[in-house]
Every structure is written in C-alpha cells, then in structure tokens.
Amino acid sequence: MRDGPLEVDGRTVEVSSSAKVFFPDAGVTKGDLVAYYRDVAGAMVPHLEDRPLNLQRFPDGLAGHGFFQQDASDHFPAWVRRVPVARRGRGGTVDHVVCDDAATLVYLANQATLTFHAWTARAGDLHRPDLVVFDLDPDPGQGVEVARAAARAVRAAAEELGLVPFVQTSGSKGFHVLAPLAPSADVEAVKGLAQDLAALVAARDPERLTVEWRKAKRAGRLLLDTNRNGYAQTVVAPYSVRARPGAPVATPIDWRELGRAEPRSWTVANVRRRLARKPDPWAGLPDHGRPFAAARERLDELLARASGTRP
Secondary structure, X not given: OOOEXXXXXXXXXXXXXXXXXXXXXXXXXXXXXHHHHHHHHHHHHHHHOOOEEEEEEOOOOOOOOOEEEOEOOOOOOOOOEEEEEEOOOOOOEEEEEEOOOHHHHHHHHHOOEXXXXXXXXXXXXOOOOOEEEEEEOOXXXXXXXXXXXHHHHHHHHHHHOOOOOEEEEOOOOOEEEEEEEOOOOOHHHHHHHHHHHHHHHHHHOOOOEEOOOOHHHOOOOEEOEOHHHOOOOEEEOOOOEOOOOOOEEOEEEOHHHOOOOOOOOOEOOOHHHHHHHOOOOOOOHHHHOEOHHXXXXXXXXXXXXXXXXXX
C-alpha cells in the first residue's frame, strides 16, 4: 500500500509513511499493517464495535518506543466515535475510542496502532460485562501443551455451567478462552464467577494448574489468569496484531484446531488466506450469551459438591 488517500466505506483515510518498516524480522511495513486491517475488517469489526478500546501504538514500529493510549487524540477526526468513561477516584473522564466500522479501524492502523485491546463490557453499560475471560499463558519451560490442557479444562467447566466457551490463539504465549454472557451482572460479580471457576478447574488438576499469583508458589504450574475481568480491564481483540517479532495475530480458532494450533500460528502474512478458506469461528458470538444467574447457581453447586458440603 502506498501513501495517499484511501477510500474505506465512504470515508477517506490519508495513508502516510507506508514504507516505514514496522516488523524488521518479517519485513512488514506500516503500509502492510494498514492493508491487513483493511482486509480483515469484515471479520474483526463485529468484535470491536460498541466497546471502549485501549490502543497500543508504535509510531516507529516494533524497534521503536511503544505506548498505550486510552484518551482519543484531539486530531482524530470527528467521525471516529468516542465514549466518555469516568475516571475512578480521580474525577473527570477519559474519551475512549470505539471502533464501529472499517474506516475507523484503518484510520487507527495508520496511526500506528498495532494491537487493539477491548473492554469486556459495551459502551451502553460499562459496569455489566457481556464476556468472561480466561488468559492462559504458560511460564517459560512449561510448553504449549499445558496451555492447551488448561483451555480444554476451562471449556469443560464452563460448559458445565451452561456457558458457550470460545478459544483464540493469543498471538503471544498462550490462548484465551472466553464465554459470552447476557449483560445482567455487575463487573465484580462476573470477576467473582471467573475466579471461582478458575479455582474449581485448578483443584481438578492441581499438578498442572493453579490460581496462585506468586510465581514462587506456582511450582511449575500454569496460572489460570482471570484478571482481565476487572473494571476497565481489556482483552486483546480477535485479529489484532501483537507487538511481537514476526507480526503474529490473535486468531479465533474452533476447538478442533486447538491440538495443532500454536500461540503464534497465524501472522499478518497468513490470516487473510485463513479467512478466505474458513469463516470466522467467532462469528455470531454474542448470540450465545447465557444468563449469569443460572451459571452462578450451577457453579455454587459444583463448588459445594467439591468441598463435600450441601449446596
């Protein structure tokens, strides 16, 4: 892609510095990044729309300085949607960007956004998430198979609660498992559900899995990380490029692919071919949102049974 005006869904995005190399090892330029996000917008935007975003930007590419941006820049065009979010305990608001269309996605890519980190709640009700998330990254030396085992274990437990879990490669070290919820419970209740479910899963496989945050006490076990479920916490959005060598991409997969998938199996170079052959495995994900109350009740029953007490 060259410098100059690019028409995207009726909007004009001015592409600049397209020849600048963003991923030196892979030869991926800024123009390649913009073209990638333009081409995957049809699959990616449905997972971004109506969610506040944290933008991870690298104006000089991966070899330069990167930073996280929450507040929309003053120079962003008026057609880029913002949502004001109150600062907890500090007063004032942060105007987060919301990406509801392909033009916004391409514009933000031209602003050197490598990775899009999305809230687990939507702009209309920031305190009631519609996703519960588990981040499964093995520590060095553990290997990818323990992350696969953790993903399968979280899937099985989530399904026992009546939830419908989905999985993606993180594009980094492991996998993300998440399940859509009907947005009825507040963020603390959803975080509590995630923590208790993780504790149940870890108790079922204590040799390989743990909820212990302190590395010294993990004893080589994989942490079932539920921290992405707190207020204003985010999860890497599907099809986001990661700030890692090789330009890897966080990629939704179906459960049958998990046994072969590596955390960095897909990159800017091959995701488009994948989408041409295989529809987005997460398409229609919100349609699978399940009631929180029923899931919480079922989890309490499982925890009581595991502890040997009556529910």
